[in-house]
Amino acid sequence: MNIPTKKLKSGFELPVYGMGLWRYSYLQGIDETEDDQEIAAIQDAINKGITHFDTAEKYGQGHSEEILGKAIKGYDRSKLLIATKVAGENQNYDDLNRSFEASLKRIGTDYIDLYLLHSYPRPGIPIQDTMKALDNLVDQGAIKNIGACNLTPNRFKEAQKYTKNKLVCNQVHYNVQYREIEDKGVLDFCQKEDILLVAWRPVQYGKIKEAKLLTELAEKYNKTPMQVAFNWLISQRNVVTISKTNSIAHIDENLGSIGWSLSDEDIEKIRKEFPDQKLASDAVPLDYEADCKP
Numbered sequence: 490m491n492i493p494t495k496k497l498k499s500g501f502e503l504p505v506y507g508m509g510l511w512r513y514s515y516l517q518g519i520d521e522t523e524d525d526q527e528i529a530a531i532q533d534a535i536n537k538g539i540t541h542f543d544t545a546e547k548y549g550q551g552h553s554e555e556i557l558g559k560a561i562k563g564y565d566r567s568k569l570l571i572a573t574k575v576a577g578e579n580q581n582y583d584d585l586n587r588s589f590e591a592s593l594k595r596i597g598t599d600y601i602d603l604y605l606l607h608s609y610p611r612p613g614i615p616i617q618d619t620m621k622a623l624d625n626l627v628d629q630g631a632i633k634n635i636g637a638c639n640l641t642p643n644r645f646k647e648a649q650k651y652t653k654n655k656l657v658c659n660q661v662h663y664n665v666q667y668r669e670i671e672d673k674g675v676l677d678f679c680q681k682e683d684i685l686l687v688a689w690r691p692v693q694y695g696k697i698k699e700a701k702l703l704t705e706l707a708e709k710y711n712k713t714p715m716q717v718a719f720n721w722l723i724s725q726r727n728v729v730t731i732s733k734t735n736s737i738a739h740i741d742e743n744l745g746s747i748g749w750s751l752s753d754e755d756i757e758k759i760r761k762e763f764p765d766q767k768l769a770s771d772a773v774p775l776d777y778e779a780d781c782k783p
């Protein structure tokens with residue numbers, strides 16, 4: 490399947506659906522019990538046309554990157570878009586370089602397509618330092634594009650101020666139920682400033698499929714509730730998504746979210762009427778308090 494992309498004026502583009510490689514078990518550290526299943530899922534995803542894979546040095550203490558490295562051996566690297574992230578505590582100049590080299594090694598590649606700040610640098614690390622390190626790696630050709638995660642518009646602008654390269658995306662918690670980024674102006678900001686918004690946790694661990702509104706719309710469009718939930722995200726301007734699944738059946742289901750669109754009325758209906766909406770992420774709420782400090 491040829492997955493459509495969303496493209497910025499700069500020419501940078503991301504497929505509307507990519508695969509995330511974080512799993513719940515990583516909260517406990519390294520867990521190898523699902524490795525074989527995950528490698529098989531990544532390879533199945535590549536065979537079906539998924540190209541964007543999202544990992545991080547923090548996921549399973551780097552184990553997620555190792556799994557990705559094993560899975561992509563033998564595939565054409567130039568056809569893949571690999572995104573990984575540097576943790577907030579590793580964002581001073583030297584630490585960032587060390588983190589980056591370690592990620593390359595674990596993935597078994599000599600460049601990263603999209604290198605993301607996993608958060609704003611931890612207090613005490615000047616953002617200027619972080620952005621200088623990123624610019625240097627872009628100059629060397631080791632990073633193709635830079636982006637960030639979980640940033641308020643103010644912090645995004647602050648990071649952008651100290652780099653000559655465009656921050657192409659903001660990766661944030663967004664789905665039919667979790668609406669912090671609408672409430673705090675992140676979606677508007679990304680749409681106005683030509684930034685891609687990468688929605689993480691798009692199906693809230695699969696929990697949202699029971700919602701009556703989704704089942705009604707699924708019936709109307711002859712799709713599944715999950716497909717309606719994904720389609721709602723990617724029908725919106727500048728929004729793409731990444732989801733994690735080890736299940737080949739779920740990869741097929743999720744790819745069925747692509748190639749059609751909810752009507753504008755139904756997009757708005759979900760926006761207004763989806764029950765029990767949350768205006769702060771339950772996992773990584775945007776840091777508005779810190780944002781207001783000088």
Ligand SMILES: NC(=O)c1ccc[n+]([C@@H]2O[C@H](COP(=O)([O-])OP(=O)(O)OC[C@H]3O[C@@H](n4cnc5c(N)ncnc54)[C@H](OP(=O)(O)O)[C@@H]3O)[C@@H](O)[C@H]2O)c1
Nearest residue numbers: 509510511638689690691692693694695732733734735739
């Ligand atoms: N930047 C950040 O701070 C940040 C934070 C969190 C996540 N992320 C990224 O975003 C990615 C996606 O987020 P996530 O993994 O937390 O959440 P998610 O994709 O919303 O949920 C993943 C869970 O949903 C299940 N699932 C997927 N498709 C399904 C389907 N069609 N039917 C039923 N269940 C389905 C998966 O189970 P099965 O494996 O059984 O299919 C998995 O347990 C992560 O993997 C990570 O790469 C980034």
